Structures are given as C-alpha cells and as structure tokens.
Amino acid sequence: MKKRERRYFIKQSLLASFSFVVGMNIVHGRNIPIGMRPIILDENEFNGLPGKSNLLTILNDKPINAETPAHLLNDDLTPNELFFVRNNGNPPINIDKDNWFLTIEGESAKSSKTYDINTLKNKFEVVTYNLTLECGGNGRSEFNPPAKGNQWTVGAVGCAAWTGVRLKDVLADVGIKNDAVYIGYYGADTHLSGDASKESISRGVPIAKAMEDESLIAWSMNGKDLPLLNGYPLRLVFGGYPASCSGKWLEKIVIRNKVHDGQKMDGQSYRIPCETVAPGSKVEDEDMCIIENMPVKSLITYPQSGATIKLSQKLPISGHAWTSAKEIVSVEYSIDFGMHWQKCLLNKATNRYAWQRFNAEINFQKSGYYEVWARATDSLGNTQPIILPGWNPKGYLNNACHRIAVKVVDGE
Amino acid sequence: MENNRNKAPIDNLSLLIKLINIIVFLSVCVFIYLPMQPYINAYLKRPTYSKEELDSFTKKRMVFQEDDWDRVEHGIHVRTGMIYDANFKYIEAKCLSCHSAKLITQNRADRNGWQQMIKWMRETQGLQDLGEAEPFILDYLTEHYAPKELGRRPNLDIENIEWYVLELD
Known part of the structure; x- marks a missing residue:
C-alpha cells in the first residue's frame, strides 16, 4: 500500500472509531490532520510551543508570548510547562549544551573570561533558590x-526553584573595577527581522542588584533543564526585578561603568515616568526612568473565577503573594467590594523573592453574586491598590488587587 | 410443501450465519471499546460545547489549505483573525510580514497612538518607511482598532466567565 493510501485508510478508520465513540459525525472531521484528535478527546495536543502546556494563553506567536491562567498557578512551584513565556526575538536553534560558552568582559571588568557550563558547575558554589519572575x-x-x-492579564508571573551559581561569585572571579555601576547581558536569540547585526533585547541591572545572594546564572528550573522558551541552556535570574532583566540564552555579561545601553534599555521600554502623570499624558524619553523593584502583588489561584457554591458551604481560597521587599507580612480578602477585609493565613517564604502561599475559608451570609478580592502588604508597608495604580505610557507595574467572581446559591 | 422442506436447511444455515454475524459484531465492539475506554471516559466527563463552538475549535486546528488562505467570514480574515476591508492588503504586506496579527488585534489606540507605534517601529525595530501605504494603514487601524472607554478599572468580564459548580468535600 502506498503511504498516502495507508494514511487515508488510517484516517478514515480513526474517524470512524471517533464517530462511533462520540456518537455523531465530527464537524469538519475530514479536515483534521492525521495525528490530531478532536479537542474533546485530547488535552495534550501540541500548541506550537515546545515544552509548554497547551493550557497557556498565547498572546502573540511572532515572537512567542504566552501567559498562565491564574487557576493554573496554584502549585507552590510553577511547573516548567506552565511557566509563562515572554520572548522579544526568536530563540536560538541547534543548541549544544556542552559547547555553550559564557563570556564576562566590559570596561569595568578587570579581565575577560569565558566559561562553559561544566566549569561554572565545578568552579563555583551551586545554589538553588525559589525565585518569582514577573x-x-x-x-x-x-x-x-x-x-x-x-x-x-494576570498570568505573566511564576515562581520556580532555580539552580545555578551566584552571579557575584563569577563576577568576582573576573574582577570588578571600582567604577562599575551596571551589568548588561547578551543572549543568543535573534532579532525578529532576521538582521543578525541587531539584538532583540539586551538589558541588565545595577551592580548592587547583581551582587545580591539570590542573583543567579542558572541552568536548571525545578530540577530539570530550562525549557527552550525560558532560556535553555543558561540564563540570568533576578527575583524582584522585571523579568526582562533576567537574560535568556545567556552568552555574554558586560560589566559597565555606566548604565547599560543595550536594546530595550532606552527610550520608553521598561521605563515609567520619573514623576507621576495624569492618564494619557505624553511623556518625553528623558522624563522616563528605568523600572527597578517590582511592586507588592498577589493572585488568587484557587478556585478558578466562576465558581458556584451553595450557601451552606464554606469557600476555601488560596493563592500566592510576592514583593521585591524583604517579605509579605499580610494578605487580606474582601467579599464586599473592599468595605471589609479579613486576614488570610500566610506562609513564610523559603527565601527572599519567593512567593508566599495564603489560604482562607469564607462564609457567605446570603446568596448572590460576589467578587473575592485579595490584597497583600509587604514589610515596607506597601499595599496593593483596588483600582489601577499610576497610569504610565507603556502600561507597566499594574499591581491592582486580583478579583475572582463567585456565585452563592441557596441550598444545603 | 416440497419447497418448504427444501428451504429448512437453508433457514438453519441463515440462522447460523446471523448468529456468527452477531458474535463477530459484538467482539468487534468489545475490541473497539477496550482501547477506546479512556476516550469514552474523557467524552463522558467532557465539557459540553455548542455546535458553533465545536465548529470553531475544529476550524482553529485545521491546516489551512490553499483555498482557505484568504478566506473571509463574517467580515473577519480567518487566517489572521483581523477585520477585513479594502485596506487590509496594506496591513498584510507591511505589518504581518514582520510580526503577528495578534500584536495588532490585542491592542487599541487612536490615530495618533498608532502613528506613534509606527514611528517607534521605524526608529527602533528596523521598519522601512511605509510610503504611500501609511495613510491607508492608519485609516484601517483607527477605524477598526480604536480604544474602548474602560474607566479607571473595568468590571470583571462577566459575559466571558464560564460558571461551574465548585466540588467541595
């Protein structure tokens, strides 16, 4: 039998058996490519994102950007296949992990050194931290x-156990001059235009942030290799800063004697007005300041918005709260649109920049439509606003409290 | 009489054949059922979809054939999900050759806002001058992807919430 005929036969018989099971003809059944099954039969169909669940919401496919629905972020550590993806360019292809090199240099570096991943593992202390990236x-x-x-919307966030070496150990091995103010990264991802001379993104952090214990050069996420779309085989991880600082497919770090001037460090990218402005204002580039610390925030990850319960039932809620400050000190919830707030139970963080679990059980006195709102407060006394925080031209740093809808119906 | 007598063995044979047929059919059913059992369970526990929804799921998963490439349905260019009018050809040529249609359809701006985005792409992203196409592109974007008034914070998107019964112990 020729291959095409065989495929046709297999397809026909598969279709017949599907129809047998489903008990009706499948609409457009003939157009389902071989190897695919109707959605009601298979949740594991490939969505075009290697290593990623097809439950992610794809916002953009060129470059790939996908977020995690809030109710899928309920795990203490976000599974690799559910971790959000924010790409600026195209990921590199044909990656050879054993021949991957990281070079450290720059005008404020005392020398220039190149390491492969094995050398990093053997030469420096290997550490693991739970770090939230948003x-x-x-x-x-x-x-x-x-x-x-x-x-x-809300799901460009996740918390994973990242394993690697401390950036400060590697920088110290190269030697840092006294005039160092910033580090910048370069990755192997390519510009969308295909122009090899262009960087898709090259950002960085102030030297003080680079020297923190939790600032990592990481090769592992939750005990496994990094997913391709999250920077395989090597990346930076800075908890508490915009995730764009945590360069992926890491090939080079430069120690700078001035603020790094790579792609998306300038103009309006990852910047907010230095002074607060009225919504809709036009702000000149020179009046925009680089975002550093991320604000206090939380997410209700259980139940999924849209839950219906009976009046006799208690509603358990759960979620995570995170901050760039030392820790979250309280999480509260409201079921009356912010008039009253009740405290949730709150777990301690495993380390700085890890998100913290909160839980509560809610009693409703009357049936009706409710929204459960959650707001976190950190050790600096910062609390999440109920409406949107300061408007800014590029729409960064919205840490307004998360809301889910709940219906309570009469009955035992 | 004689005819009937002659038919009797044939009747028996046909009964036998029918029996064998039923047995074969039943065992085929069992053989189909066993490997399909997980799917049957998945089917029984499936969320229910209307015919239109099923239709759209299937459509999304179709590999676009040659004749589907420029299909327009209900004013929407199916392959890109963008609103279709006479100016769409400029969008396809100048915008979609570099980035996803989703980058446009998820955004909203007035004419000036779209112009600023084009300026930004030209200055930082290597976009070539749009030339004579630019006013048509701006007409298209301003008409179809204009801002909606949302207030300081929008309501939850009640219409799109899928209500479900939360199973609790």
Whole structure:
C-alpha cells in the first residue's frame, strides 16, 4: 500500500472509531490532520510551543508570548510547562549544551573570561533558590487609555526553584573595577527581522542588584533543564526585578561603568515616568526612568473565577503573594467590594523573592453574586491598590488587587 | 410443501450465519471499546460545547489549505483573525510580514497612538518607511482598532466567565 493510501485508510478508520465513540459525525472531521484528535478527546495536543502546556494563553506567536491562567498557578512551584513565556526575538536553534560558552568582559571588568557550563558547575558554589519572575507589563490589559504591547492579564508571573551559581561569585572571579555601576547581558536569540547585526533585547541591572545572594546564572528550573522558551541552556535570574532583566540564552555579561545601553534599555521600554502623570499624558524619553523593584502583588489561584457554591458551604481560597521587599507580612480578602477585609493565613517564604502561599475559608451570609478580592502588604508597608495604580505610557507595574467572581446559591 | 422442506436447511444455515454475524459484531465492539475506554471516559466527563463552538475549535486546528488562505467570514480574515476591508492588503504586506496579527488585534489606540507605534517601529525595530501605504494603514487601524472607554478599572468580564459548580468535600 502506498503511504498516502495507508494514511487515508488510517484516517478514515480513526474517524470512524471517533464517530462511533462520540456518537455523531465530527464537524469538519475530514479536515483534521492525521495525528490530531478532536479537542474533546485530547488535552495534550501540541500548541506550537515546545515544552509548554497547551493550557497557556498565547498572546502573540511572532515572537512567542504566552501567559498562565491564574487557576493554573496554584502549585507552590510553577511547573516548567506552565511557566509563562515572554520572548522579544526568536530563540536560538541547534543548541549544544556542552559547547555553550559564557563570556564576562566590559570596561569595568578587570579581565575577560569565558566559561562553559561544566566549569561554572565545578568552579563555583551551586545554589538553588525559589525565585518569582514577573513580566514588567503583567496586568497591562487593564490600563486606560490603553498601552501598546502584549496585553498581559494576570498570568505573566511564576515562581520556580532555580539552580545555578551566584552571579557575584563569577563576577568576582573576573574582577570588578571600582567604577562599575551596571551589568548588561547578551543572549543568543535573534532579532525578529532576521538582521543578525541587531539584538532583540539586551538589558541588565545595577551592580548592587547583581551582587545580591539570590542573583543567579542558572541552568536548571525545578530540577530539570530550562525549557527552550525560558532560556535553555543558561540564563540570568533576578527575583524582584522585571523579568526582562533576567537574560535568556545567556552568552555574554558586560560589566559597565555606566548604565547599560543595550536594546530595550532606552527610550520608553521598561521605563515609567520619573514623576507621576495624569492618564494619557505624553511623556518625553528623558522624563522616563528605568523600572527597578517590582511592586507588592498577589493572585488568587484557587478556585478558578466562576465558581458556584451553595450557601451552606464554606469557600476555601488560596493563592500566592510576592514583593521585591524583604517579605509579605499580610494578605487580606474582601467579599464586599473592599468595605471589609479579613486576614488570610500566610506562609513564610523559603527565601527572599519567593512567593508566599495564603489560604482562607469564607462564609457567605446570603446568596448572590460576589467578587473575592485579595490584597497583600509587604514589610515596607506597601499595599496593593483596588483600582489601577499610576497610569504610565507603556502600561507597566499594574499591581491592582486580583478579583475572582463567585456565585452563592441557596441550598444545603 | 416440497419447497418448504427444501428451504429448512437453508433457514438453519441463515440462522447460523446471523448468529456468527452477531458474535463477530459484538467482539468487534468489545475490541473497539477496550482501547477506546479512556476516550469514552474523557467524552463522558467532557465539557459540553455548542455546535458553533465545536465548529470553531475544529476550524482553529485545521491546516489551512490553499483555498482557505484568504478566506473571509463574517467580515473577519480567518487566517489572521483581523477585520477585513479594502485596506487590509496594506496591513498584510507591511505589518504581518514582520510580526503577528495578534500584536495588532490585542491592542487599541487612536490615530495618533498608532502613528506613534509606527514611528517607534521605524526608529527602533528596523521598519522601512511605509510610503504611500501609511495613510491607508492608519485609516484601517483607527477605524477598526480604536480604544474602548474602560474607566479607571473595568468590571470583571462577566459575559466571558464560564460558571461551574465548585466540588467541595
């Protein structure tokens, strides 16, 4: 039998058996490519994102940007296949992990050194931290007037156990001059235009941030290799800063004697007005300041919005809260649109920049439509606003409290 | 009489064949059922979809054939999900050759806002001058992807919430 005929036969018989099971004809059944099954039969179909669950919401496919629905972020550590993806360019292809090199240099570096991943593992202390990464533009979709860019809702965030070496150990091995103020990264991802001379993104952090214990050069996420779309085989991880600082497919770090001037460090990218402005204001580039610390925030990850319960039942809620400050000190919830707030039980963080679990059980006195709101407060006394925080032209740093809808119906 | 007598063995044979047929059919059913059992369970526990929804799921998963490439349905260019009008050809040529249609359809801006985005792409992203196409592109974007008034914080998107019964112990 020729291959095509065989495929046709297999397809026909598969279709017949599907129809047998489903008990009806499948609409457009003939157009389902071989190897695919109707959605009601298979949740594991490939969505075009290698290593990623097809439950992610794809915002953009060129470059790939995908977020995690809030109710899928309930794990203490976000599984690799559910971790959000924010790409600026195209990931590199044909990666050879054993021949991957990281070079450290720059005008404020005392020398220039190149390491492969094995050398990093053997030469420096290997550490693991639970670190929360959140895109600076998470929550952008709520801004009004709207801000351009990927319209993230709430799920451009995740917390994973990252394993690697401390950036400060590697920088010390190269030697840092006294005039160092910033580090910048370069990755192997390519510009969308295909122009090899262009960087898709090359950002960085102030030297003080680079020298923190939790600032990592990481090769592992939750005990496994990094997913390709999250920077395989090597990346930076800075908890508490916009995730765009945590360069992926890491090939080079430069120690700078001035603020790094790579792609997306300048103009309006990852910047907010130095002074607060009225919504819709035009702000000149020179009046925009680089975002450093991310604000206090939380997410209700259980139950999924849309839950219906009976009046006799208690509603358990759960979620995570995170901050760039030392820790979260309280999480509260409200079921009456912010008039009253009740405290949730709150777990301690495993380390700085890890998110903290909160739980509560809610009693409802009357049936009706409710929204459960959650707000976190950190050790600096910062609390999440109920409406949107300061408008900014590019729609960054929306840390307004998360809301889920719940219906309570009469009955035992 | 004689005819009937002659038919009797044939009747028996046909009964036998029918029996064998039923047995074969039943065992085929069992053989189909066993490997399909997980799917049957998945089917029984499936969320229910309307015919239109099923239709759209299937459509999304179709590999676009040659004749689907420029299909327009209900004013939407199916392959890109963008609103279709006479100016769409400029969008396809000048915008979608570099980035996803989703980058446009998820955004909203007035004419000036779209112009600023084009300026930004030209200055930082290597976009070539759009030339004579630019006013048509701006017409298209301003008409179809204008801002909606949302207030300081929009309501939860009640219409799109999928209500479900939360199973609790």
